[in-house]
Amino acid sequence: MASVLVPVAYIIVVFGSLFIISFYYRKQTASRIPEPYFTSHPERNTYVTLLQKTDPPTPEVVLKSALVRRAIADVLRVMRIREDKPALQTLLQKGSVGDDLLNSLLAAEKEMEAEIIEVMNEANSFVDGWGPIIFPTANEMIANEKMRVVFEQTNLLLIFTRKKIWSEGPEHP
Amino acid sequence: MSHSHSHAPGESHTHSHGPPQPQPQPQALPTADPAFLAVIEADFRPVTLTVAADNTTLLCESHKLEKCSACNLDYVNLNRLSKILAQNPNLKAPPPGNVISKNLSQAVNNTKEEGNAFYKMHKHREALGRYTMAASIAVQRPPWESNQLMREELSTVISNRSASYFESEDYISALADAETVIAIRRNWSKGHFRKARALVGLGALDEAIEALQVGLAFEPNNAELSAYLQDVQGMMKGGRQS
Numbered sequence: 001m002a003s004v005l006v007p008v009a010y011i012i013v014v015f016g017s018l019f020i021i022s023f024y025y026r027k028q029t030a031s032r033i034p035e036p037y038f039t040s041h042p043e044r045n046t047y048v049t050l051l052q053k054t055d056p057p058t059p060e061v062v063l064k065s066a067l068v069r070r071a072i073a074d075v076l077r078v079m080r081i082r083e084d085k086p087a088l089q090t091l092l093q094k095g096s097v098g099d100d101l102l103n104s105l106l107a108a109e110k111e112m113e114a115e116i117i118e119v120m121n122e123a124n125s126f127v128d129g130w131g132p133i134i135f136p137t138a139n140e141m142i143a144n145e146k147m148r149v150v151f152e153q154t155n156l157l158l159i160f161t162r163k164k165i166w167s168e169g170p171e172h173p
Numbered sequence: 174m175s176h177s178h179s180h181a182p183g184e185s186h187t188h189s190h191g192p193p194q195p196q197p198q199p200q201a202l203p204t205a206d207p208a209f210l211a212v213i214e215a216d217f218r219p220v221t222l223t224v225a226a227d228n229t230t231l232l233c234e235s236h237k238l239e240k241c242s243a244c245n246l247d248y249v250n251l252n253r254l255s256k257i258l259a260q261n262p263n264l265k266a267p268p269p270g271n272v273i274s275k276n277l278s279q280a281v282n283n284t285k286e287e288g289n290a291f292y293k294m295h296k297h298r299e300a301l302g303r304y305t306m307a308a309s310i311a312v313q314r315p316p317w318e319s320n321q322l323m324r325e326e327l328s329t330v331i332s333n334r335s336a337s338y339f340e341s342e343d344y345i346s347a348l349a350d351a352e353t354v355i356a357i358r359r360n361w362s363k364g365h366f367r368k369a370r371a372l373v374g375l376g377a378l379d380e381a382i383e384a385l386q387v388g389l390a391f392e393p394n395n396a397e398l399s400a401y402l403q404d405v406q407g408m409m410k411g412g413r414q415s
Contacts, residue, residue, distance in 0.1 A: 036216075118205050121205075127265045
């Protein structure tokens with residue numbers, strides 16, 4: 001005669017194993033480090049390399065310029081993260097991508113926050129009060145550079161337009 | 174480094190807490206999360222570079238170039254900024270954007286006015302020379318200044334240059350300049366107007382109408398654009414009938 005313990009034991013084994021497996025699986029997923037969203041940060045590497053030079057130590061103008069370039073790169077990354085995030089979330093909802101990519105993005109976002117604070121502290125170490133100004137400066141420099149590039153490429157644009165118009169010659173009176 | 178703004182017993186601070194002072198008090202910046210700082214530091218890869226003898230430029234270690242495609246390094250912009258800082262030793266850091274160099278605006282404006290004078294006298298070669306000079310001065314503006322100024326100055330000068338090319342019947346150059354103006358300042362009606370005029374000069378009437386419609390999309394109530402649109406449409410009808 002089967003005792004009443006057998007079905008009870010069966011239930012305990014089934015649910016117990018489900019619980020144990022899900023516990024270990026969740027622990028494993030949580031501890032998995034997401035893939036880096038961005039590849040290396042060349043401007044940051046440049047800045048730290050310059051900072052570490054002692055023989056001879058880098059001149060301060062160069063260090064400050066390197067810090068500003070680092071700030072510019074950070075601003076561009078933050079803009080990219082902000083653009084990519086809603087798109088990724090939509091894709092995730094539709095099921096086109098796994099959530100690994102979103103985890104990478106969120107990790108990158110947190111890392112950027114730390115990076116920005118770090119840059120502000122470094123800026124303050126040069127000149128007191130520079131920290132809050134360096135990022136607006138970076139914004140202005142990005143716009144300035146875009147305009148400068150457009151202007152310098154006017155010549156190229158001229159050559160290109162000329163070629164295009166002449167190749168379309170027969171259609172126009 | 175930033176000082177902590179605590180008033181705990183035993184911590185002294187240098188500023189007093191009187192009535193609000195004109196300059197902003199330096200706030201204590203938060204320190205970054207150490208876990209992420211560790212990630213950042215782990216990500217560090219040293220770069221092979223060297224400082225040039227003039228103490229202001231960076232070059233790649235192996236080829237001694239500012240912009241080296243072999244090493245995948247481009248220090249042109251960094252060196253430009255560091256040269257500007259080196260030339261102004263009293264400038265300890267790029268100031269906020271509202272600190273502007275007035276002489277530059279003055280110079281650009283004067284050169285532009287000279288160009289306008291030549292334009293009115295129909296001396297277009299001199300006018301073009303002046304406008305080009307004004308544009309190159311405008312581009313010399315320190316990059317940390319509010320970009321609105323450079324945007325307006327540069328777009329005005331190039332727009333005038335485009336008009337000058339149009340009057341000298343060099344429609345292709347006029348078109349290239351108009352495209353530049355639109356790329357710099359998209360919502361300005363004059364840029365689209367100049368582009369349409371250049372296209373009409375080249376005989377591409379439908380493209381001119383398109384350009385005018387784009388301009389009107391940015392500024393729906395612009396009288397100049399609407400009037401010119403009607404002109405061009407009239408020209409097209411006239412062209413079809415003849």
